[in-house]
Amino acid sequence: MGLLTILKKMKQKEKEVRLLMLGLDNAGKTTILKKFNGEDIDTISPTLGFNIKTLEHRGFKLNVWDVGGQKSLRSYWRNYFESTDGLIWVVDSADKRRLQDCKQELHSLLLEERLAGATLLVFANKQDLPGSLPSEEIRQALELDEIKSHHWMICGCSAVTGDNLLLGIDWIIDDIASRIFTMD
């Protein structure tokens, strides 16, 4: 993020934060977004394209971009990188088969220049499923400790029950705010 962008942000009276939510298909990105926003989650189908939601939370205006994770859509992810303050990476903790895939996609995102300044929150989703891996194992599987270029945190959660969603979102907002809005 350039100096100009920071200045622009400081000037804005409303504290706006742009969050980009990515992850493999069936990770639960849309469900997290809808659950957080208090919407019905029973009729969600795989996202063809993207969803944008603007939420008010703790005096911040969150622009959340939820982009479909199907293989054929991943090449479009880069269209959404610009001016992203925070990246939320959602993992299906029960999908052990594709953790390797998941790791690769995440690490290639982190090399992206336009995401260089963004804070990273990893949601180890679907903790409510009996076969899911705990967040500690996801952390190892995704080699998160290798990440030195971004502020990051991993948080086990369940979009279906809503567990820990708030915790994660609060953390990412705090981290972004401490970088961007310090001058207020």
Place this chain on the structure above:
Amino acid sequence: MADTNQVYGSGDQKIPALAEKMEKITDRLLRREEQRQAELEKKRIERENASLKQESADYFSSAFQEARQKIEQKMIGVEQVTRSKMIDYFDEISADIQQLQKFVSDSAMFLPSYDIKVAQEAITKLQQAVTEKRDEKMPKKKFTFKSRRKDTGQSEGTVDVDAAKKNVSICAHMAQVISDTGKMECSVSDKKAEKVSLDETEVNGKDVGLFRLVDSVVKVRGSPSALHINSLTNCKVFCGPVPGSIFVDECVNCILVVSCQQLRVHHTTDTQFYLHVTSRAIIEDTTRVEFAPYTWSYVGIDQHFSATGLERKRNTWDDVDDFNWLASDKHSPNWSLIPEKKRVTSWDP
């Protein structure tokens, strides 16, 4: 300045006259000040209006259209560009598109989501068009690679590496498939020409997997929490209501009679679905699949439906999203509906 001069000039006059004059001057000064303020205010309003205009949707759409037309014209201009300058020319176009993308992202705060969606689609289309054009004008090195392979030993090495890679990936894939079976709480795998029946005590609330079956028939009279169907050939699968997702991968020439909340189909061909789905079915890397409404029934199915909470009234079996077909104005060639006359209505022999 003129006022001050006058004040000095009036120094030798009588005091009442002086006071009168002073008053006049103060008056005038005040008026001037007011005028100046008014002028300033006017300018401020003008400025504000201008910046508002910059943030209005109208301004956005006209600026967007202009930029888009510019890019499209450049695309047409490609025909006149010489080969040597081609790369730079395409880079320039890509840069333009990126700039446009940035413009859209920056404007996203004040635009209605529909406008953003439309703009985003337009950009995607542009990008696709550019990629196509680039491929057409500057084909990837396919041809040179072939001709070189014949005369240098080095490139033969690359071929070997490719083959080795392929082997590795196949191995990895096999390992994946094997680990698949391990994680399932209930699974049927590696069978040929068999009839398998599972009942509610075996499957209810569990992840059920069907792997690598050939010429077989599987009947699941119960409601698994999720169903994974991988690598089936010439099979028929029947399953009761699944409150979660059904994943279908690498199936050929099958008939799947299933009901679920979500259906995700990958790498599948020549397969028929008799489907009950309450959200939307999706297909990816899949061709020649056909859909019809769910027609299977067994003793106890009503109970299973009500226990899972799967809505019986809502069935969007005919509304399929194809992730390889993003055009909304044309129907995907990869899937179709089974004509009513050809649908099977009764399955039990």
